[in-house]
Amino acid sequence: MVAQDMENHVYPIDFCVIDKKNGASWMFLFEKLKSIVVDGLDLCFISDRHKSIANDIVRAYNYPHHGYCMRHLGENLRVNHQCGDYLYLFYHAAKSYLFEVFSNHFEEFKIYYLEASFLLEYELGFDKWSKAHFPRNKYDVMTINIIELINAILIAKREYPMTFIFNSIPKRFGEKFRERRAYVLNYKDNKFVPAAKKIARDNMSEGNSFYVENINGDDNQFTVFSWVLRPKST
Structure with missing residues (x-):
């Protein structure tokens, strides 16, 4: 799991080795996560549409909102619903803050892809992927699949034994965090990052x-x- 800081830098929250992605594995992860990420109304999880994730978030936490990654959802629409030509209308709708702007883009998208529109509106719900319909504070982050950025850093290490992988993780991120600290210290006298x-x-x-x-x-x-x-x- 990963998050972003105020400077839009990605940072890891936790790593977990599992046999496969299922309900038991996700529940184990969320139970461990609760020890460092407390329950609250200002907490939001963004993930793909894996059913076990949605089910176990509800089991582990009481208040957070769960939404779907815009990039994951867009790729699903492109591959499974052949929405490539006008997929930009979905992205415009998803990133719109105003209801009127959202409606204009989505209604145009519906003209070309009625079946996909039904999925987005009734099976998933606007509040799962649209900023305009998001029920809490409308953050301008976490709308892209930032976990893939972490995967890209570690992909070369996956061929090695597990102990080597876990030793390389803190080393790699230690280097990154030291670079970021030096960068931020250059702006320590400013009120904003x-x-x-x-x-x-x-x-x-x-x-x-x-x-x-x-x-x-x-x-x-x-x-x-x-x-x-x-x-x-x-």
């Missing part, structure tokens, strides 16, 4: 193209206009 600073800077730059007017005289309601599109409201 570099990734957050870039987002804030980009948002401020975009915000300079808007202006606000109180058209209705209501102190709780304002209208945002674009200098470029004036006087069209946004």
Whole structure:
């Protein structure tokens, strides 16, 4: 299992050696995970559609939301439902924060792939893969299969004995963490990590193209206009 930090760096949470992927193996993993990742409403698991994962998350935790990896789901739609030509509409819908924008992309996707749309809407549910319908805080992370990044680092080691593999894991990540620490220390006097600073800077730059007017005289309601599109409201 892996997660991401504030700088969008991937880091491993735990590793587990199992005989095969089944309910017992996933339950063992989640029980061990509970000792370091506590239950709570702000916790979210993103995985593929393996049924044992969904079942055992519910058994081990009470509050987290479980969603499906957008990349895994997109690949499934491409291979099993032949959605390659207009698959970009699914990705646009999945990454949209606004209901109206989501609906526009999904309705267009439905025109081309009615069966796949039924799967996404009724069998899986929008809250499993759509940011707009996500029931908790809408994080802008964990929508790609970041576990594959970890696999890519370790793939060459898989041919070796198990003891060598587990000895190489802390060594490899120790090197990475030391590199990241040196990188972050260069920014220790800043209020934001570099990734957050870039987002804030980009948002401020975009915000300079808007202006606000109180058209209705209501102190709780304002209208945002674009200098470029004036006087069209946004």
